[in-house]
Amino acid sequence: MTLLLIALAGGVGAAARFLTDTWVAGRLQARLPAGTIIVNVSGSLLLGLLTGWVGAHGDPGDVKAVLGTGLLGGYTTFSTASVEAVRLLRGGREVGAVTHALAMLVLSVAAALIGLELGGL
Amino acid sequence: MSGASGGTDPDIDPQPPRRRPAWRGRTLLLIAAGGALGSVVRDRLGVAFPTPQGQWPWTIFWVNVTGAFVLGALLETLAVLGPDEGWRRRARLGVGTGVLGGYTTYSTFAVDTASLGRSDHLVLALGYALASIVLGFAAAYVATWAVGAAHRRVVLRRMEAAR
Numbered sequence: 001m002t003l004l005l006i007a008l009a010g011g012v013g014a015a016a017r018f019l020t021d022t023w024v025a026g027r028l029q030a031r032l033p034a035g036t037i038i039v040n041v042s043g044s045l046l047l048g049l050l051t052g053w054v055g056a057h058g059d060p061g062d063v064k065a066v067l068g069t070g071l072l073g074g075y076t077t078f079s080t081a082s083v084e085a086v087r088l089l090r091g092g093r094e095v096g097a098v099t100h101a102l103a104m105l106v107l108s109v110a111a112a113l114i115g116l117e118l119g120g121l
Numbered sequence: 122m123s124g125a126s127g128g129t130d131p132d133i134d135p136q137p138p139r140r141r142p143a144w145r146g147r148t149l150l151l152i153a154a155g156g157a158l159g160s161v162v163r164d165r166l167g168v169a170f171p172t173p174q175g176q177w178p179w180t181i182f183w184v185n186v187t188g189a190f191v192l193g194a195l196l197e198t199l200a201v202l203g204p205d206e207g208w209r210r211r212a213r214l215g216v217g218t219g220v221l222g223g224y225t226t227y228s229t230f231a232v233d234t235a236s237l238g239r240s241d242h243l244v245l246a247l248g249y250a251l252a253s254i255v256l257g258f259a260a261a262y263v264a265t266w267a268v269g270a271a272h273r274r275v276v277l278r279r280m281e282a283a284r
Contacts, residue, residue, distance in 0.1 A: 006164050007157035010223045014156020015149045018218055022133045033130040044231035051232050068229070069164045074156040078225035080132045080218070082189035082257040083196060086265055087129045101254050108227060109250065112235035 002062045006070035013074025032096060033084050036077065037104045043076035044108040048115020056120045131196050132218045135205075148214060155219015163224050175240055177249055178233045181226065182256075188225035189257040192217055193264030201272040 020042075021035035028034045047068055054064050081104055088097035128135045163184055170180045195217055199209045230253060237246035 003161060003164070007161045010160020010164075011153030011155075011157035013160070014219050014223045015153040017156075017222060018132060018149065018152050018214075021130065025128075025130060025133055033128070035130055035133065040227035040231070043228040047228035047232045048235065051236070065164065069167065070160050072228045073163060073226040074160045074223040076227035076229075077132070077222040078185035078227050078230060078253075078257060079188040079192035079221045079261070080130070080225075081227060082185075082254075082261040083131055083192050083265075084129050085258050086193060086261045087131075089262070090265070091129070097258075101258065104227075105231075105250055105254055108231035109234050109238075112228075112231040113239070116232070116235055116239065 002065055005062070005066045009066050009070030010074035013071045013076075017075050017077065032088070032100050032103075036080050036084060037100070037107065040076045040081060040104055041107045041111050043072045045111035045115045047072045047076075048112040049119040050115075052116040052119020052121075054119075055116075131192075131213065132222065134210075151211060151215045152219040152222075155215045155221075156223035159220040159223025159225075163226065175237070175242055175245075177245060178229075181229050181233065182249070182253055185225045185230060185253055186256045186260050188221050190260035190264045192221045192225075193261035194268050195221070197265045197268035197272075201268065 017039050020039050024035040024038050025033070050064065050068050050072070054068075081101070085097045085101045088094075088100055163181075166184060167180055172178045172180055196213065199205070199213055203209055205213060230250075234246050234250045237243075237249060
């Protein structure tokens with residue numbers, strides 16, 4: 001049953017990533033692909049909140065597995081982030097590739113830290 | 122620029138076609154089905170190979186690196202096979218955006234890194250974060266390059282055979 005919920009949540013998360021990414025790309029004409037950055041940073045914040053909350057209050061059932069592994073795991077993506085950096089580099093944008101990867105990393109880990117702090121309150 | 126979609130972000134459609142609700146619904150369903158499969162595989166791997174807290178999260182590390190490799194190979198293969206339409210677009214969205222996007226995860230990677238840092242494993246946190254990013258990048262790069270090189274060899278051989 002949990003596995004079915006994880007599958008369902010993972011599917012919803014992936015579709016939400018597509019919608020968010022498309023929405024951001026249509027509005028933000030940034031020099032770097034901002035859609036995936038926004039998806040991964042917001043997903044890291046939410047998983048931080050969830051992890052902090054579960055750590056402080058306990059997991060009623062399989063909330064962490066369904067919402068964390070399923071929904072937010074399906075929502076965020078590492079593979080696309082890697083390919084975007086490769087495309088920037090192959091497009092002759094060495095600085096852009098490094099900036100993209102480091103900005104996503106620093107912002108996501110900072111968001112996760114904030115989430116862990118707030119979720120544990 | 123060698124991407125099938127022409128843009129840097131392979132997860133979306135470069136110029137979203139006129140939004141017909143049915144078309145959009147099918148696209149979302151395709152991505153969701155792929156995302157469901159990828160998420161379940163990642164969950165099962167996490168259950169089969171659990172990593173204790175305060176240690177290098179090997180399972181997610183390899184999930185992310187292998188996912189980056191396969192996505193790089195997939196997108197370059199689709200790009201050399203033809204334009205981003207029809208079955209190639211469906212493969213990009215279903216397998217790339219869906220399965221591999223669901224299989225890999227950035228949120229768990231970021232929260233694991235943050236947790237390691239918070240529990241005074243700063244060196245481990247920094248090492249894990251940088252190794253993941255660098256190896257994920259290298260995997261996607263090598264896969265993209267290898268498919269492109271193989272394609273160039275095939276084209277060259279065909280031209281020689283035709284002579």
